[in-house]
Amino acid sequence: MSRSAPQLHVLPDQAALFHAAAARVLELGAQAIAERGSFHLALAGGTTPQGLYALLSSAELAGRLDWAKVHLYFGDERGVPPEHRDSNYRMVRENLLAHLPVAPQVHRIAGELPPEQAAADYAALLHKQLSAAGFDLILLGLGPDGHIASLFPGSDALNQRKQPVVADYVPKLDSWRITLTLPVLNHARHVILLVSGAHKADVLRHVLHNISHANPLPVEMLRPKGQLEWFVDAQAARHIEHRADPA
Numbered sequence: 355m356s357r358s359a360p361q362l363h364v365l366p367d368q369a370a371l372f373h374a375a376a377a378r379v380l381e382l383g384a385q386a387i388a389e390r391g392s393f394h395l396a397l398a399g400g401t402t403p404q405g406l407y408a409l410l411s412s413a414e415l416a417g418r419l420d421w422a423k424v425h426l427y428f429g430d431e432r433g434v435p436p437e438h439r440d441s442n443y444r445m446v447r448e449n450l451l452a453h454l455p456v457a458p459q460v461h462r463i464a465g466e467l468p469p470e471q472a473a474a475d476y477a478a479l480l481h482k483q484l485s486a487a488g489f490d491l492i493l494l495g496l497g498p499d500g501h502i503a504s505l506f507p508g509s510d511a512l513n514q515r516k517q518p519v520v521a522d523y524v525p526k527l528d529s530w531r532i533t534l535t536l537p538v539l540n541h542a543r544h545v546i547l548l549v550s551g552a553h554k555a556d557v558l559r560h561v562l563h564n565i566s567h568a569n570p571l572p573v574e575m576l577r578p579k580g581q582l583e584w585f586v587d588a589q590a591a592r593h594i595e596h597r598a599d600p601a
């Protein structure tokens with residue numbers, strides 16, 4: 355699979371971003387299931403994707419994908435139990451899983467375990483569940499500091515070239531995270547970045563207009579073997595030249 359140029363989709367507002375991203379997820383899911391019998395999708399955590407997950411599991415769209423053939427994974431998890439308010443699994447359960455007509459196979463990161471153990475267990479699960487081709491699609495958000503998943507600027511986790519999953523203590527958050535590493539992210543057939551809100555405008559300008567490769571931000575180290583697509587709203591794109599997608 356050849357690496358093609360990243361595609362930038364600028365939508366007029368967050369609702370339009372969720373609809374456009376949902377349409378692409380459903381398209382890639384149907385294609386994966388038709389071609390390979392299953393869809394291996396890694397979900398983003400945080401706040402932005404909540405509206406996308408709610409839309410994907412809405413009455414309007416939930417029937418558009420054969421969820422029984424979908425395997426759901428996590429790009430990262432906080433070092434907390436699944437009921438904790440910070441748990442990405444809890445957020446996904448509340449916004450997506452609770453409303454799906456058919457239960458997909460869900461492979462959560464065991465944030466309640468000691469972080470190194472959770473990372474080792476998840477790496478073993480990925481080895482068992484994923485073919486050599488890796489994920490069909492990985493959804494990612496973007497932090498204002500340029501982090502993706504739980505790969506933060508300056509972290510040793512960014513230098514990991516062998517382990518697919520690592521545990522990392524994030525000093526500025528005073529919290530442990532378990533995260534997929536760049537080799538796994540870059541091995542995916544598709545990666546979608548979801549960026550919404552004025553508070554992401556500076557980092558988006560830096561990434562899309564930045565030509566120097568000295569001290570790249572984590573998101574600038576993302577070079578998937580397949581297709582990288584940005585779904586951003588006009589607020590996040592306010593500093594960049596763009597032609598807005600139709601809503």
Ligand code: 6PG
Pocket residue numbers: 398399400401402403429430431432442494495496497501502503504
């Ligand atoms: C997490 C996410 C993280 C998130 C970014 C953006 O566990 O929080 O994996 O990488 O995607 O921090 O977060 P928002 O979408 O909430 O702005």
